[in-house]
Amino acid sequence: MRYSDYFIHTLYEVPKEAETPSHIFLLRGSYIHPVAAGVYSLLPLGHRVAEKIKNVLREELNAIGGMEITMPVLNPAELWKKSRRYYDIGQELFRIKDRKDRDFVLAMTHEEVVTEIGKQFLRSYRDLPVMIYQIQTKIRDEARPRAGLLRVREFFMNDAYSFHTDFEDLDAYYPRIFNAYLRIFTRCGLKSIPIEADSGIMGGTGSHEFMLESPYGEDRFVLCSHCDYRANTEKAVGLKLPPEGLPNVPPPMRPVPTPNVKTIADLMKRFDSGEDHFLKTVAYEADGELVLAVIRGDFTVSTTKFTNYLKATKLEFASEGLLSSKGLFPGFLSPVGVKDIRIVFDSSVGEGIPFIAGGNEPDVHLEHVVSGRDFFVKEMTDIAEVREGDRCAKCGQGVLQIRRGIELGHTFKLGTKYTAQDSMDVTYLDANGGHQRVIMGCYGIGVERLMASAVEQWHDAGGMMLPIGIAPFEVILCALGNKPEVAQMADEIHKELTPRYEVIYDDRDESPGVKLKDADLLGIPIRVVVSQKLLKEGKVEVKVRRSGEVTICLRAELPALLEKIVAELQPCLDGLPYMPE
RNA sequence: CGGGACGUGGCUCAGCCUGGUAGAGCGCUGCGUUCGGGACGCAGAGGUCGCUGGUUCGAAUCCAGUCGUCCCGACCA
Numbered sequence: 001m002r003y004s005d006y007f008i009h010t011l012y013e014v015p016k017e018a019e020t021p022s023h024i025f026l027l028r029g030s031y032i033h034p035v036a037a038g039v040y041s042l043l044p045l046g047h048r049v050a051e052k053i054k055n056v057l058r059e060e061l062n063a064i065g066g067m068e069i070t071m072p073v074l075n076p077a078e079l080w081k082k083s084r085r086y087y088d089i090g091q092e093l094f095r096i097k098d099r100k101d102r103d104f105v106l107a108m109t110h111e112e113v114v115t116e117i118g119k120q121f122l123r124s125y126r127d128l129p130v131m132i133y134q135i136q137t138k139i140r141d142e143a144r145p146r147a148g149l150l151r152v153r154e155f156f157m158n159d160a161y162s163f164h165t166d167f168e169d170l171d172a173y174y175p176r177i178f179n180a181y182l183r184i185f186t187r188c189g190l191k192s193i194p195i196e197a198d199s200g201i202m203g204g205t206g207s208h209e210f211m212l213e214s215p216y217g218e219d220r221f222v223l224c225s226h227c228d229y230r231a232n233t234e235k236a237v238g239l240k241l242p243p244e245g246l247p248n249v250p251p252p253m254r255p256v257p258t259p260n261v262k263t264i265a266d267l268m269k270r271f272d273s274g275e276d277h278f279l280k281t282v283a284y285e286a287d288g289e290l291v292l293a294v295i296r297g298d299f300t301v302s303t304t305k306f307t308n309y310l311k312a313t314k315l316e317f318a319s320e321g322l323l324s325s326k327g328l329f330p331g332f333l334s335p336v337g338v339k340d341i342r343i344v345f346d347s348s349v350g351e352g353i354p355f356i357a358g359g360n361e362p363d364v365h366l367e368h369v370v371s372g373r374d375f376f377v378k379e380m381t382d383i384a385e386v387r388e389g390d391r392c393a394k395c396g397q398g399v400l401q402i403r404r405g406i407e408l409g410h411t412f413k414l415g416t417k418y419t420a421q422d423s424m425d426v427t428y429l430d431a432n433g434g435h436q437r438v439i440m441g442c443y444g445i446g447v448e449r450l451m452a453s454a455v456e457q458w459h460d461a462g463g464m465m466l467p468i469g470i471a472p473f474e475v476i477l478c479a480l481g482n483k484p485e486v487a488q489m490a491d492e493i494h495k496e497l498t499p500r501y502e503v504i505y506d507d508r509d510e511s512p513g514v515k516l517k518d519a520d521l522l523g524i525p526i527r528v529v530v531s532q533k534l535l536k537e538g539k540v541e542v543k544v545r546r547s548g549e550v551t552i553c554l555r556a557e558l559p560a561l562l563e564k565i566v567a568e569l570q571p572c573l574d575g576l577p578y579m580p581e
Numbered sequence: 582c583g584g585g586a587c588g589u590g591g592c593u594c595a596g597c598c599u600g601g602u603a604g605a606g607c608g609c610u611g612c613g614u615u616c617g618g619g620a621c622g623c624a625g626a627g628g629u630c631g632c633u634g635g636u637u638c639g640a641a642u643c644c645a646g647u648c649g650u651c652c653c654g655a656c657c658a
Contacts, residue, residue, distance in 0.1 A: 014593080019652075034650090037651085143656050146652085218657090478617095480617055511619075514618085515618090
């Protein structure tokens with residue numbers, strides 16, 4: 001392919017809307033073009049990258065028995081009402097009407113459609129298990145698209161769905177998709193870290209996210225300095241060690257006047273005590289019901305964990321009005337003496353430990369409040385935000401560190417969320433002729449986000465350094481100078497390499513500096529240079545974009561050298577943190 | 582949804598404060614020179630100054646509204 005015939009229009013300057021490296025370089029390299037906030041055209045180069053990623057996805061998913069299908073973006077609202085998601089999802093779901101005023105949605109994911117397919121065709125245990133997937137457009141009305149392709153409103157998603165006879169079968173299948181994901185990211189040149197993810201109602205090890213560590217990531221996850229524990233902060237649990245210097249026998253509870261002392265900071269001054277000696281009681285309104293969360297003062301309530309525990313659709317802080325209608329006073333809340341209000345305790349609230357808590361009347365706090373003596377715990381779970389430096393709960397030795405990451409993919413044991421009777425009610429007949437509920441898993445990867453992530457991981461000041469598995473071309477051939485013999489040799493090499501590699505041949509009438517800068521910006525993994533200087537000695541130059549390594553070889557040695565370099569650039573699929581199958 | 586910034590040729594920006602009818606660099610077209618890290622000369626094309634309304638003899642410039650884009654936060658099946 002000749003550069004002069006191809007659609008490449010690099011930009012010298014940084015477009016002002018771009019701040020992250022992937023956004024900057026994909027725009028400057030004319031890989032993508034913005035259409036609206038979070039909506040992009042993929043230009044020929046970007047399109048080629050996306051197609052390569054799609055092919056990697058197809059190869060790996062076909063290899064584990066997946067079958068590709070295509071489902072529509074346009075979905076009747078009825079389908080989404082059956083699963084309740086029509087009501088549960090907020091503004092992120094695009095809702096439209098057709099000419100007859102019937103309600104439709106633009107699918108943001110395809111559980112409803114695929115489950116309906118399963119319901120229609122998977123009647124017998126003999127039909128299971130089965131995995132079907134697609135690579136198709138997803139539409140989401142994101143509140144805030146950002147960072148170019150990292151968070152967009154329309155994108156290609158590879159979404160895969162598996163159907164199983166029971167949880168055991170799903171558990172047995174899960175490692176295959178997990179391992180396929182590891183191979184996919186590695187083949188796309190991405191260093192993915194699988195972490196335990198928030199799995200909502202499923203619990204356990206039902207869900208993993210594959211993260212690329214990056215300062216531009218929107219997610220946070222913890223990793224243990226000692227063991228292999230890695231988890232999203234929405235799920236991660238650290239050890240909650242009891243405060244030090246506690247009396248063996250706590251003194252009796254007593255009220256202390258505390259006018260105008262409301263915040264933990266004020267209280268610490270007033271009582272000359274550390275944060276971990278206080279009980280923090282936070283009032284929430286969960287789907288209209290007042291619920292109190294009680295947690296030790298040095299922790300923060302995680303709204304994600306708390307929402308999941310309550311199985312609530314909507315969780316907000318309780319209004320002062322709601323509190324006072326129940327006879328409670330903001331700033332002076334505590335679990336002591338509260339009746340007929342649901343109270344959830346975080347596991348940091350240890351029994352027998354004296355705390356300072358609100359007095360449940362204005363301007364009064366209580367000292368030496370002890371769980372199991374002065375109040376009683378009915379519901380206790382982990383609802384605390386994990387903290388940097390917390391001791392690892394898994395090994396007890398390491399320290400948890402918090403990192404930012406880009407979510408590359410997500411695997412999820414859905415269970416019966418969509419096949420349940422009150423959802424879409426999908427059953428099959430088992431060997432005994434009995435009705436059994438179908439169990440599902442779902443798995444997703446965003447194609448454009450992978451493209452952007454690859455640039456985030458692989459760039460330098462001069463531009464992209466694309467992994468060979470997804471680069472739009474494997475080789476860029478630069479003919480430097482205007483001498484006819486150089487062009488002649490470059491033409492010859494172009495003809496010779498084209499059957500074996502994807503080559504973009506920079507035949508433009510541009511100065512050497514322009515060509516070399518563009519080659520760097522575009523991030524093609526291997527650059528071959530033909531110039532008069534080299535030609536005099538019968539030589540050509542080969543440079544590896546990523547390492548910067550330059551080799552000058554005889555013209556005749558070029559094919560062998562390229563073969564060697566291309567082999568070296570292939571990602572290694574050994575030694576990944578595979579899950580035993 | 583809350584906070585902030587910005588909208589002027591394809592790109593990056595100046596001009597706005599202090600109103601008088603639009604400029605630079607890059608890119609683009611043609612001709613010539615140059616050729617290993619964004620060369621140069623000459624000639625040229627290209628702008629409803631986001632949009633609407635107001636003030637004014639006169640608005641890119643002042644005022645109001647509106648739309649759009651980006652950043653931080655909230656949100657994120």
